[in-house]
Structures are given as structure tokens and as C-alpha cells.
Amino acid sequence: MGSAGLSRLHGLFAVYxxxxxxxxxxxxxxxxxxxxVLGVGHGCRLLTDMYNAHLTKDYTVRGLxxxxxxxxxxxxxxVEKTTYDHVTREKLDRILAVIQGSHQKALxxxxxxxxxxxxxxxxxxxxxxxxxxxxxxLITGIRCLYFAPPEFLLxxxxxxxxxxxxxKLVHEIGLELKTTAVCTQVRRTRDGFFTLDSALxxxxxxxxxxxxxIRAATPQVAAELEKSLSPGLDTKQLPSPGWxxxxxxxxxxxxxxxxxxx
Amino acid sequence: MALVALVAGARLGRRLSGPxxxxxxxxxxxxxxxxxxAAEAEAEVxxxxxxxxxxxxxxxxxxxxxxxxGALGVPSFxxxxxxxxxxxxxxxxxxxQPVPYRLELDQKISSAACGYGFTLLSSxxxxxxKVWGMGLNKDSQLGFHRSRKDKTRGYxxxxxxxxxxxxxxxxxxTRVLQVSCGRAHSLVLTDREGGEGHVFVWGYGILGKGPNLxxxxxxxxxxxxxxxxxxxNPEIQVSRIRCGLSHFAALTNKGELxxxxxxxRGCLGIGRLEDQYFPWRVTMPGEPVDVACGVDHMVxxxxxxx
Numbered sequence: 001m002g003s004a005g006l007s008r009l010h011g012l013f014a015v016y017x018x019x020x021x022x023x024x025x026x027x028x029x030x031x032x033x034x035x036x037v038l039g040v041g042h043g044c045r046l047l048t049d050m051y052n053a054h055l056t057k058d059y060t061v062r063g064l065x066x067x068x069x070x071x072x073x074x075x076x077x078x079v080e081k082t083t084y085d086h087v088t089r090e091k092l093d094r095i096l097a098v099i100q101g102s103h104q105k106a107l108x109x110x111x112x113x114x115x116x117x118x119x120x121x122x123x124x125x126x127x128x129x130x131x132x133x134x135x136x137x138l139i140t141g142i143r144c145l146y147f148a149p150p151e152f153l154l155x156x157x158x159x160x161x162x163x164x165x166x167x168k169l170v171h172e173i174g175l176e177l178k179t180t181a182v183c184t185q186v187r188r189t190r191d192g193f194f195t196l197d198s199a200l201x202x203x204x205x206x207x208x209x210x211x212x213x214i215r216a217a218t219p220q221v222a223a224e225l226e227k228s229l230s231p232g233l234d235t236k237q238l239p240s241p242g243w244x245x246x247x248x249x250x251x252x253x254x255x256x257x258x259x260x261x262x
Numbered sequence: 263m264a265l266v267a268l269v270a271g272a273r274l275g276r277r278l279s280g281p282x283x284x285x286x287x288x289x290x291x292x293x294x295x296x297x298x299x300a301a302e303a304e305a306e307v308x309x310x311x312x313x314x315x316x317x318x319x320x321x322x323x324x325x326x327x328x329x330x331x332g333a334l335g336v337p338s339f340x341x342x343x344x345x346x347x348x349x350x351x352x353x354x355x356x357x358x359q360p361v362p363y364r365l366e367l368d369q370k371i372s373s374a375a376c377g378y379g380f381t382l383l384s385s386x387x388x389x390x391x392k393v394w395g396m397g398l399n400k401d402s403q404l405g406f407h408r409s410r411k412d413k414t415r416g417y418x419x420x421x422x423x424x425x426x427x428x429x430x431x432x433x434x435x436t437r438v439l440q441v442s443c444g445r446a447h448s449l450v451l452t453d454r455e456g457g458e459g460h461v462f463v464w465g466y467g468i469l470g471k472g473p474n475l476x477x478x479x480x481x482x483x484x485x486x487x488x489x490x491x492x493x494x495n496p497e498i499q500v501s502r503i504r505c506g507l508s509h510f511a512a513l514t515n516k517g518e519l520x521x522x523x524x525x526x527r528g529c530l531g532i533g534r535l536e537d538q539y540f541p542w543r544v545t546m547p548g549e550p551v552d553v554a555c556g557v558d559h560m561v562x563x564x565x566x567x568x
Contacts, residue, residue, distance in 0.1 A: 086568070091567070091568055094517065094549065094567060095567060097495075097516045097517065097518070098517075098545075098549070098567065100490075100494070100495070101490065101516075101518050101543050101545065102543075102545050104490065104543070105542075105543050105545065115536070115538070115539065115540075115542075116473055116536065116537070116539060117473065118472045118473055118474050121471070121472030121473065121474075121539060121540050122472065124487075124488060124540055125485045125487055125488060125540075126487070127487050127492060140492075140494075141492060141493070141494035141495075142494070143494055143495075157494065176567060176568070177568060178568045
């Protein structure tokens with residue numbers, strides 16, 4: 001290994017976390033595999049930069065019509081059961097279009113742009129308007145991939161989300177449809193530019209694979225960060241750390257989190 | 263009926279000439295020698311056909327009102343010497359046309375809109391010229407019409423329907439669905455087979471392409487991304503356009519209402535009182551189906567979501 005090997009370990013890579021596994025446990029496991037090598041060093045700063053870039057993430061969210069629970073999960077405390085035979089794919093699409101529309105409006109409102117300027121207009125035309133500071137969950141795109149009552153599958157592209165808010169989204173869709181719904185699965189399929197394809201499986205958590213993954217991702221990371229953090233867009237200082245992921249978090253996490261043995 | 267009976271045969275005629283049909287009481291018009299001769303003469307007259315069985319109703323355009331702005335599209339009202347006939351110049355100008363007057367046009371007009379002193383007509387044709395404008399053109403609300411006297415300037419008044427050219431990629435495949443006019447601006451909605459309905463705007467005012475575009479004599483297309491077109495929604499199309507006095511409204515096929523323009527006393531409905539320089543969604547608890555624009559207010563007809 002030696003120092004040459006260590007120097008290639010600065011960067012970001014994606015890892016596949018199966019559902020049900022706590023992410024801290026995953027992090028510890030990856031560390032052990034690396035024989036307690038100090039964490040990926042400069043990569044941790046890149047992590048913060050990526051957070052500041054406010055890129056969007058893709059999720060597939062699975063919902064179940066017909067019941068409502070207190071924490072919007074399928075196994076939560078039951079609040080109400082309703083009929084859902086009136087729900088059609090067309091109605092669901094209509095509700096999703098309204099949700100997407102109101103969120104697109106919110107995207108511009110939270111980005112604190114002065115709408116009367118020419119640059120605001122140009123950004124709106126290119127679809128680039130995004131809030132670069134704290135905001136509630138904003139959905140940049142949502143559509144229904146599969147609908148077979150009572151189940152349905154949504155693809156959601158969003159930013160500043162929490163898992164609870166995604167589940168609440170399913171609950172609210174149920175309410176708009178004049179029925180109820182709970183969320184049975186939330187699965188992250190893309191984080192910025194890391195997709196499921198580039199995520200490392202459990203069997204691949206060893207030094208060589210991690211090095212390769214970091215090397216493959218580095219140019220993309222640099223390009224994306226440069227694009228997002230370039231002057232002219234509203235950048236903010238480092239936010240306080242802390243995604244608030246619940247225990248059953250989304251299934252892929254970024255490489256080694258901050259604090260991993262630094 | 264009596265005449266027919268006579269043609270059929272004398273015997274029949276005698277049978278019918280009962281008490282109510284006495285020859286002394288009734289004479290045929292035209293004083294024919296006998297009813298039989300009159301009937302034969304009539305049968306020889308050729309029948310003139312004015313309209314056939316499968317005649318189609320023709321389209322007509324009628325205009326009336328104040329003509330000096332040129333908005334009626336009849337140049338002889340404003341400049342009588344341009345009219346036909348040898349003594350046209352001696353006729354007086356016609357300031358007001360009080361009753362409907364037929365406008366002679368070659369194309370079938372499918373949509374017409376009146377602005378403040380100007381008119382736009384459009385046709386669903388596949389020809390290159392699809393929109394005609396007439397009337398006031400001081401703010402380029404009819405586009406640019408090069409003056410024959412001075413090639414660098416445009417006409418300030420256009421007295422007869424003149425083509426407005428739209429910058430279309432494929433004019434033979436695009437049809438104009440609707441035109442709409444405001445105080446000094448015009449909107450046109452096109453539909454391309456292939457499904458890309460585009461909106462073109464020109465004239466003077468807040469046209470919808472940012473604060474820098476205040477006047478345009480050339481129709482400018484409003485980018486469809488402003489109406490919600492994204493990778494997630496590639497099939498967004500504007501289905502209806504309306505103009506108020508200084509603002510615009512557009513309804514998309516996804517049931518979203520976009521407005522832009524001068525926000526006179528809150529007429530845009532966006533929650534703010536500032537002018538809106540590019541299309542902005544109006545959200546309401548329902549899906550808008552139609553919209554009407556006034557000077558400082560708007561009304562929408564909608565349906566509930568479920």
C-alpha cells in the first residue's frame with residue numbers, strides 16, 4: 001500500500017446501502033475493510049462542497065393507497081382506512097402536475113432572486129433557478145412510474161429533502177386524491193451525479209475498488225462543483241452539519257462521512 | 263292541384279271539377295287560354311339553379327366601427343381615392359361604419375382579435391402567410407411593414423389586411439390556432455404537427471421575455487421552458503392564450519395558468535403587486551379550464567382536482 005496508495009484516497013465515492021442497515025454501521029464496516037486507514041482526507045471537504053452545491057437527488061418512492069398512519073409508514077399506528085376505487089392514473093397524474101407546478105414556483109421564491117432582473121429571466125429560461133440556502137423540501141420533478149391500485153411508484157427529483165418529508169408527500173398525495181396513502185419504500189437512485197450504477201456493493205468494499213471509484217468520480221465532482229459554486233450564484237457559508245436521516249435511511253450513502261477517522 | 267289534374271287527363275279533370283272547383287269562380291293568373299296550355303308553357307321554362315344540393319356555406323368577415331385607425335381594413339374609408347371606380351376620389355371619407363361591412367379576403371379566417379385601434383386575423387392555413395394585421399402600428403403591434411416611400415421606416419397605419427410574418431422553422435407544418443391583442447401588443451399561438459405549440463409575442467410593453475424586451479416589431483417566441491417544459495414534462499403545450507389590456511394569460515394542456523405583464527392593481531393574481539416580466543404560474547385550488555382578462559382583473563373557470 002504505502003503512501004502512494006494513500007494519496008489516491010482523497011475524493012468521493014458512492015456505496016450501496018441495503019435497506020434496514022444503519023449507515024453508521026456501514027461506515028464502520030468500510031473503515032475496517034480499509035484496515036483503519038485514515039479517512040479519505042480532503043474528500044470530507046468535498047462532501048461539504050457538494051452539500052453547498054445544492055444538487056438534486058432522485059428517489060423512487062413506493063406508496064400504498066387505502067390507509068393513513070401517524071408517521072406515514074406502513075407499520076405506523078393506523079389512523080384511518082379509506083376506499084380508493086375512484087383513483088385513476090389520470091387523477092394521480094393531475095395531482096402530480098399540480099404539485100410539481102407549485103414546487104417549481106417555490107424554487108424561484110426561495111432562491112431569493114429579484115424577478116425583475118434580466119438575469120433572473122435568463123436563469124428561469126434555462127431552468128437553473130435553485131435556492132442556494134436553507135429551504136424546505138423542494139421538488140424539481142415528480143412523475144408516476146407505475147400505478148396498480150393500491151400500489152403506486154413515483155419518481156421524485158428533489159432537494160433539501162428529508163425522508164420524513166418524502167413520506168409525508170405520499171400522505172399528502174393521498175389526501176389530495178380524497179383517499180389516504182402510506183409510504184412503503186423510499187429509495188435514493190441518484191445523489192448529484194452519483195448514480196446507482198456507480199455505487200459500490202458490499203462485496204466491493206476494498207481498497208482497490210474504492211480507489212478506482214474515487215478516481216472515476218473526481219473529474220465529475222470537480223466539474224459539478226465548479227459549475228454550481230461559480231460566482232454569480234448565491235452561495236452561503238458552511239451550514240451546520242447534519243442531514244437528519246432516520247434509521248431506515250435511503251439505500252445509498254456518500255463515501256466516508258465527515259468525522260470518519262480524520 | 264287543379265292544373266296537375268288537367269295535365270293528367272281530361273277524364274280525371276272532369277271528375278275533379280266538382281262543386282268546389284267550378285270554372286266560373288276561379289281564373290288562373292296570366293289569363294292563359296286554358297289551364298292546360300298554361301301548364302304546358304310552364305313546363306318548358308328552364309329551371310335556374312342558384313344553389314346546388316351540396317352547397318357549402320362560405321365564410322365571411324364583417325367589420326364595423328371607427329375606421330380612421332385603419333382597424334376595419336377598408337382603405338377606401340380612410341383614403342377614398344384608393345377605392346375602385348372612376349369617381350372614387352370624389353367620395354367623402356367614412357369615419358364611422360355604423361353597420362356591418364363585408365371585408366373581402368381570400369383566405370378562410372379562423373381567429374380574429376381586436377386591440378386598441380388595430381385588428382389581427384389569422385387562418386389555419388399551411389401557407390407561409392398565416393396572420394394579417396391592420397390598424398395602428400405606431401408601437402409595432404402589427405409587426406414591421408416596410409414603407410414604400412421610405413425603406414428604412416415602417417408604416418404607422420396599416421389600412422388593409424397585411425401579412426405579419428412569423429419566424430417559424432417549418433411554416434408549412436405549423437398552423438396558427440389563435441391570435442389575441444392587447445393595448446399595444448399581440449400574441450399568437452401556433453401548433454406544429456408533432457405537438458409543439460409555441461407562443462409568439464410582439465408590440466410594446468412587458469412582452470414576457472424579461473425586463474429588457476420592451477418593444478419588438480418582429481414576433482419573438484417565448485421559450486417553452488417558461489411554461490413548465492422540463493425533462494420530466496416534455497409534452498407541455500400552450501392550449502389557449504388571452505390578452506388583457508396590458509397583461510397576458512396562457513393556459514397549458516397540463517391545466518396550468520401562466521400570466522405575465524403589467525400588474526395593474528393586482529390583476530395578475532400572483533400574490534405580489536410588482537410587474538411580472540416572464541410567464542409565472544397562478545396557483546388555485548382547482549384546474550383552470552378557461553380564463554378571461556380585463557383591464558385590471560381576471561376571471562378563471564376551473565374544475566376541482568378530483
